[in-house]
Each structure stands twice: as C-alpha cells, then as structure tokens.
Amino acid sequence: QVQLQESGPGLVKPSETLSLTCTVSGVSIRTYYWSWIRQPPGKGLEWIGYVYNSGNTNYNPSLKSRVTISIDTSKNQFSLKLGSVTAADTAVYYCARGPLDYASAWYIYWGQGALVTVSS
Amino acid sequence: QTVVTQEPSLTVSPGGTVTLTCASNTGAVTSGYYPNWFQQKPGQAPRALIYSTNNRQFWTPARFSGSLLGGKAALTLSGVQPEDEADYYCLLSYGGTQVFGGGTKLTVL
Numbered sequence: 001q002v003q004l005q006e007s008g009p010g011l012v013k014p015s016e017t018l019s020l021t022c023t024v025s026g027v028s029i030r031t032y033y034w035s036w037i038r039q040p041p042g043k044g045l046e047w048i049g050y051v052y053n054s055g056n057t058n059y060n061p062s063l064k065s066r067v068t069i070s071i072d073t074s075k076n077q078f079s080l081k082l083g084s085v086t087a088a089d090t091a092v093y094y095c096a097r098g099p100l101d102y103a104s105a106w107y108i109y110w111g112q113g114a115l116v117t118v119s120s
Numbered sequence: 121q122t123v124v125t126q127e128p129s130l131t132v133s134p135g136g137t138v139t140l141t142c143a144s145n146t147g148a149v150t151s152g153y154y155p156n157w158f159q160q161k162p163g164q165a166p167r168a169l170i171y172s173t174n175n176r177q178f179w180t181p182a183r184f185s186g187s188l189l190g191g192k193a194a195l196t197l198s199g200v201q202p203e204d205e206a207d208y209y210c211l212l213s214y215g216g217t218q219v220f221g222g223g224t225k226l227t228v229l
Contacts, residue, residue, distance in 0.1 A: 037220075044223040045158075045166065045209050058216045062121065094165060105171035106156045106211060106218075113165055 002026040004095050006114035012089075013120050018082040022095030022111060029076045030054050033098025035107070036069060036080045038091040046091075050098060051078055085118045092116075122146060124212050126221040131229050132200045140224045141192040142210030148191035149212065155193035156211040157186060159204075160223075166209060170195060202228050 008020035022034070035050040049059035051069045059067050068081040082089060092113040098106050123145045132138040142155060149155060155173050158166040168177050170186035173193065183199045193210055205228040210221040 044207075045160075045220040047211070047218040047220055050218075060217065102213065103154055103172055105168055105175070105177065106154075106213075107158065107166065108168045108177070110165035 002097065002109045004097065004109055004111040006093060006095050006111045008114060008116070010115060010117060012085055012116060012118050014086055014118055015084055018080070018085050018089060018093075018116055018118070020080045020093055020095075020114060020116070022078050022080075024076050024078070024097070027097070028073075029071060029078060030073055032100055033102075033106075034069075034071065034078045035096045035098055037094045037096055037107070038089075039094070039113075040088075040091040048080065048082075048093075052098070087118050090116065090118045122214060122217075122219050124210065124219045124221040126208075126210060126224045128222065129225040129227065131227045132197070134200060134202055134228055136200050137196065137198045138200060138226065139189070140195045140197075140208055140210075140226070141189065142194070142212065142221050143192045144212055144219075146214070149188060149193045151188065153193070153212040153214070155186065155188075157184075157193075157195045158209045158211065160207045160209065169208075197226075200228055204228055 003025045005023045012018045033050045033052040036048040066083045071078040095111045096107040097109040125143045157170040160166040169180045174186040208224045
C-alpha cells in the first residue's frame with residue numbers, strides 16, 4: 001500500500017534553511033502530484049506547493065521566494081527546502097500525494113507529519 | 121492574495137443537519153475550482169472526504185455530501201453522528217496553485 005514518511009531536523013535556527021524529505025513506498029514517484037502542506041500549532045492547513053511530472057513545480061505565492069521542492073526518482077523521495085525561516089514557520093509539515101490528473105481526488109495519502117520548530 | 125473563507129465554528133445536535141461553506145475572495149466558486157473537503161481530528165493527519173465538488177471517497181459515509189450553493193462550495197452532513205466532531209477544511213484549486221480554507225470546527229452537542 002502507499003505510504004509516505006517525512007524525515008528531517010525537528011529544530012531549525014532562525015534565518016537558516018528548513019529541509020525535509022518525504023520517502024514514498026508502494027507507488028512510483030514518477031507519476032502523481034507530490035505536495036507539501038503545513039499546519040502551525042493550533043491553526044489551519046497551508047498549501048506550500050507540489051512537484052509533478054518528475055520535476056515541474058508550483059508554489060504558494062506567499063512562500064515562493066523561499067521554497068524549493070525537488071524530486072529524486074532514484075530514491076523515490078521528494079524534498080522541501082524553506083529558506084530564511086522565522087518563528088512563523090514553526091509547524092507540522094505534511095507530505096501528501098495528489099492525483100494522476102488535476103480533476104481527481106487530492107491528498108488521499110498523507111505522511112504522519114513532522115513538527116519543525118524554529119528557535120535559537 | 122487569494123483567501124478562502126469558512127465558518128470558524130458550527131454546532132449541531134446529534135441527528136441534525138449542518139452545512140459548511142467555502143467561499144473565495146476571487147468570486148463565485150465553480151466546479152472548475154475542483155473543491156475538495158477534508159476532515160481532521162486532533163493529533164491526526166487530514167482525511168479526504170469529497171473531491172471535485174460532490175464525489176465521495178469510498179470510505180466517506182453517505183451522510184456527507186458536497187455541492188455548490190450560492191456561489192460557494194458546501195459540505196452538508198445529514199444525520200450527524202458524535203464521531204463527526206472534527207475540523208473540516210476545503211481546498212480550492214486556482215489553475216496550478218491551491219488554497220485551503222481556514223477550517224470549520226464542528227461541535228456535536
């Protein structure tokens with residue numbers, strides 16, 4: 001079955017770069033949309049962006065200048081880098097799988113979430 | 121900046137009916153925004169309920185239904201059960217980018 005697992009540091013210093021990896025099993029990462037979504041403690045969900053077709057990306061305009069999502073097909077992983085972080089970037093970060101085509105169901109599969117705290 | 125608005129909180133009695141809505145500051149929500157709905161319970165990742173306006177996932181109970189209502193996307197729960205108490209989020213797609221609504225906290229009381 002399809003499984004997603006986030007990994008990466010749980011603590012990042014202000015102004016540094018947050019880096020997370022999502023390891024996918026049960027399906028090839030060469031197909032589908034692959035997304036990052038975050039949720040600050042006690043708050044709602046925020047779409048960060050996605051990668052598809054083995055390298056094309058779309059990002060949240062409010063984060064676009066700081067975000068890079070990339071894909072490693074050899075490891076069946078995709079990654080998130082968020083630069084110049086502040087305390088406002090403290091959140092649970094989820095990776096999630098989108099559909100094969102845009103009109104179908106989004107985010108049926110999610111990772112368990114990784115809490116990243118930005119603090120010195 | 122695109123903003124998607126949901127009711128912050130709603131309360132419903134067990135067995136009752138409630139409608140949650142999802143509005144866009146860009147104008148009326150249509151099927152072309154491919155509205156999706158998610159349920160989230162404390163400490164869990166969100167769970168997909170509805171896609172493309174009104175299509176249930178196979179695990180979604182029939183008491184959940186999606187629609188377009190008055191220029192908004194809507195999620196109606198009929199015959200609400202205690203286990204439906206949760207946060208609900210809509211997701212709208214804008215030609216390549218996506219925006220989640222702020223979420224509705226549904227209390228069953």
